[in-house]
Amino acid sequence: MKTTALAPANIAFIKYWGKKDENLRLPANSSISMNLSEATTVTTIEFSKRFSKDQVQFLGEETSEKEIRRIIDQLDRLRKIAKKDLKAKVVTKNNFPKSSGVASSASGFAALTIAAAAALDLKLSEKELTILARLGSGSACRSVPRGFVLWEEGSSSETSFAKSLYPENYWDLRDILLIVKKPAKKVGTTEGMEGVNTSPFFTSRLLSLPVRIEKILTALKKKDFDLLGQITEEECINMHAVMMTQNPPLFYWNGVTLDIIKEVRNWRDENLPVYFTIDAGPNVHLICEAKNEKEILNKIQTLENIEKVIVNKPAQGAHLITKNLF
Ligand code: PMV
Numbered sequence: 001m002k003t004t005a006l007a008p009a010n011i012a013f014i015k016y017w018g019k020k021d022e023n024l025r026l027p028a029n030s031s032i033s034m035n036l037s038e039a040t041t042v043t044t045i046e047f048s049k050r051f052s053k054d055q056v057q058f059l060g061e062e063t064s065e066k067e068i069r070r071i072i073d074q075l076d077r078l079r080k081i082a083k084k085d086l087k088a089k090v091v092t093k094n095n096f097p098k099s100s101g102v103a104s105s106a107s108g109f110a111a112l113t114i115a116a117a118a119a120l121d122l123k124l125s126e127k128e129l130t131i132l133a134r135l136g137s138g139s140a141c142r143s144v145p146r147g148f149v150l151w152e153e154g155s156s157s158e159t160s161f162a163k164s165l166y167p168e169n170y171w172d173l174r175d176i177l178l179i180v181k182k183p184a185k186k187v188g189t190t191e192g193m194e195g196v197n198t199s200p201f202f203t204s205r206l207l208s209l210p211v212r213i214e215k216i217l218t219a220l221k222k223k224d225f226d227l228l229g230q231i232t233e234e235e236c237i238n239m240h241a242v243m244m245t246q247n248p249p250l251f252y253w254n255g256v257t258l259d260i261i262k263e264v265r266n267w268r269d270e271n272l273p274v275y276f277t278i279d280a281g282p283n284v285h286l287i288c289e290a291k292n293e294k295e296i297l298n299k300i301q302t303l304e305n306i307e308k309v310i311v312n313k314p315a316q317g318a319h320l321i322t323k324n325l326f
Pocket of ligand 1: 014031105106137140189190280
């Protein structure tokens with residue numbers, strides 16, 4: 001009853017910000033993302049009569065009580081379905097440092113869900129696994145299917161699931177992640193999203209989303225990179241406008257974030273096709289086609305205050321692996 005899973009983080013072209021049901025983590029809108037090859041979590045889990053309580057260990061990282069509680073809640077959901085009352089030992093490792101400010105909840109809850117379901121011998125479909133991952137952390141459902149993924153908002157737990165639109169080898173894109181120095185202490189996404197209705201722009205965001213979703217689907221279908229980039233940027237700015245106008249306001253960007261945005265726009269003026277997107281932190285994801293990776297990496301050398309650069313390819317979804325962490 002010991003299994004290990006590996007799951008990628010993902011970057012959303014259409015973002016998830018705000019829920020229509022907090023407990024079920026039903027999103028206010030559908031979202032679309034790409035799995036990231038170089039930002040992954042590996043989780044090993046064992047259920048056994050030998051354990052008198054659940055143990056959770058993060059290798060190389062500090063963990064809060066709150067995070068451990070969320071993990072145990074997820075184990076409880078799976079134990080309930082399996083009708084098994086065994087305690088578990090969970091060991092988990094991210095290949096990107098937590099201090100880098102990259103959200104680990106998507107890869108973390110996807111890996112945990114896949115590993116725990118297998119360890120409990122649950123025979124679940126991919127759709128069911130995405131629904132379970134969603135209950136742990138919304139964006140985690142998008143890390144389960146492969147490649148380019150659509151999370152249908154749905155209107156109930158059963159209808160809010162993720163599915164692959166295209167496999168990882170469909171389009172050779174890159175997500176060049178720039179980790180900026182001195183990330184500000186941030187407000188977590190669960191807490192941050194709770195204030196979404198206080199933004200006067202949230203309603204207009206929701207009204208404008210169907211058109212952007214259609215455009216991203218068209219861009220993916222036609223492999224129209226400029227359309228994908230333009231809408232991804234527009235969407236990122238739209239989500240951050242909502243965040244900044246919530247009460248209390250959330251400013252995830254810092255000065256370095258803005259410097260990068262400015263430079264990306266200059267590079268585009270020089271005919272280099274590259275676009276940015278940003279999640280709940282100051283780090284910037286640069287989206288480009290593989291053929292332009294080298295030139296963009298050269299340009300990045302000229303930027304200041306970048307701590308780390310991670311070049312991601314589109315990746316497969318969460319899956320079991322044979323190498324256990326304990
Ligand atoms: O699932 P959470 O709580 O980690 O939410 C993630 C939300 C954003 O990263 C800000 C946007 C997105 O869709 O990935």
